[in-house]
Amino acid sequence: MARSTNQRPHISARAAALQGNSLGELFQLARERGAIDMALGTPGYPEPAAGIIQAAHDALGAGRNQYVFPPGDLALRERIAEGLPTPTDPRTEVTVTVGATEALCIALLAVIDPGDEVVLLDPGYEQFRAAITLAGGVPRSVALREPDWRLEPADLAAAFGPRTRAVLLNSPGNPTGRVLTPQELGSIAELAQTWDTTVICDEVYGSFVFDGRLSTSITEVPGLAERSIVVGSLSKDYAISGWRLGFLRADAERTKTLRHVQEVTTNGTAAPLQVAVGAAAASADLKVAAEEMARRRDLALEIFTGMGMRITPAEGGCFLLADVSALTGGRMDGRAFTFELLDATGVLVVPGASSFADPARGANYVRIAFNRQVGVLDEVARRVRSFRPAGEQRGV
Numbered sequence: 001m002a003r004s005t006n007q008r009p010h011i012s013a014r015a016a017a018l019q020g021n022s023l024g025e026l027f028q029l030a031r032e033r034g035a036i037d038m039a040l041g042t043p044g045y046p047e048p049a050a051g052i053i054q055a056a057h058d059a060l061g062a063g064r065n066q067y068v069f070p071p072g073d074l075a076l077r078e079r080i081a082e083g084l085p086t087p088t089d090p091r092t093e094v095t096v097t098v099g100a101t102e103a104l105c106i107a108l109l110a111v112i113d114p115g116d117e118v119v120l121l122d123p124g125y126e127q128f129r130a131a132i133t134l135a136g137g138v139p140r141s142v143a144l145r146e147p148d149w150r151l152e153p154a155d156l157a158a159a160f161g162p163r164t165r166a167v168l169l170n171s172p173g174n175p176t177g178r179v180l181t182p183q184e185l186g187s188i189a190e191l192a193q194t195w196d197t198t199v200i201c202d203e204v205y206g207s208f209v210f211d212g213r214l215s216t217s218i219t220e221v222p223g224l225a226e227r228s229i230v231v232g233s234l235s236k237d238y239a240i241s242g243w244r245l246g247f248l249r250a251d252a253e254r255t256k257t258l259r260h261v262q263e264v265t266t267n268g269t270a271a272p273l274q275v276a277v278g279a280a281a282a283s284a285d286l287k288v289a290a291e292e293m294a295r296r297r298d299l300a301l302e303i304f305t306g307m308g309m310r311i312t313p314a315e316g317g318c319f320l321l322a323d324v325s326a327l328t329g330g331r332m333d334g335r336a337f338t339f340e341l342l343d344a345t346g347v348l349v350v351p352g353a354s355s356f357a358d359p360a361r362g363a364n365y366v367r368i369a370f371n372r373q374v375g376v377l378d379e380v381a382r383r384v385r386s387f388r389p390a391g392e393q394r395g396v
């Protein structure tokens, strides 16, 4: 019998499990208000190097408009390999992707079978749980300990088991700003070896590490290196998030499989834009950019702790995870606070709950992006100066 057309369309369990973006209403309101966006990681700093824009014009003008070799333009892969901390063969170990977002999906699809477990740190980038689910995997979260989001070896060990297929890390982390220490990476390596798991690490903020810390790539850690897949991005280093350029770095054998998956997902990303980055003179001086980013972190800390938020300073990346409970006196959660701040000041932050496996654990947090121009941060400071959440006397 033919199916009735009134039936709701069938969707897969994987798709049905995705939550979608719950903040549409907030972003719509922010647009209407012309708010200052301190919510998203879209780079306001650094700026795209002028040479890169010209190179894109040139590539388009030169007719570089057709398919290229799916794993990416070789000059770009060479440039990416040069920027990595460990020797990397651009021909066999680097694959250019549609942003880190596609890289992450490819990595998971290449490693996970339905029902396999993936260990990840919590709070974390909300895309991670969604991408694991879409790949048919089961997220196993390890709660980082408040207030400074340290990883307890015992908590980590408890998450591993016979169904663990992969560990998904992110250092420096979104939203915590944590940079995993060599000790933490060492304990992950021990468990990864014991349970023979693949280790995927999102290192998109690897260039932005502060206060003299060293950013350690998993490719530098014995026990992790041999089982590593690095997810990288040009979105942040080059401030070209709209170009959708990212990459995967893995050994030649894993790379073969990753490329097979990529042939199915996108078969490669925008040819002229790849050519442009490969041909442009050089990226921004990332050492200077990291120092400048730390200056912005300090400005943002001053503004938001000055309001009464409790924040553990980010060690890297571009986000602060801020506890607003002292500021609100517990009278409202992070979501209500976000709406009130937007309403009263035209400054948009984002509720932190969606970064947590258990939203209740993140109820009192908001996330703030500080990769902004200093002038923007000054304007934020001016706008929030006399803000008091409802229930508090204003203008005191």
Ligand SMILES: Cc1ncc(COP(=O)(O)O)c(C=O)c1O
Pocket: 041, 042, 098, 099, 100, 101, 102, 125, 170, 173, 174, 202, 204, 232, 233, 234, 235, 241, 244, 245, 246
């Ligand atoms: C941790 C993390 N990974 C990946 C991305 C997305 O990277 P891309 O623009 O290369 O897809 C973001 C964006 O904010 C992020 O915070």
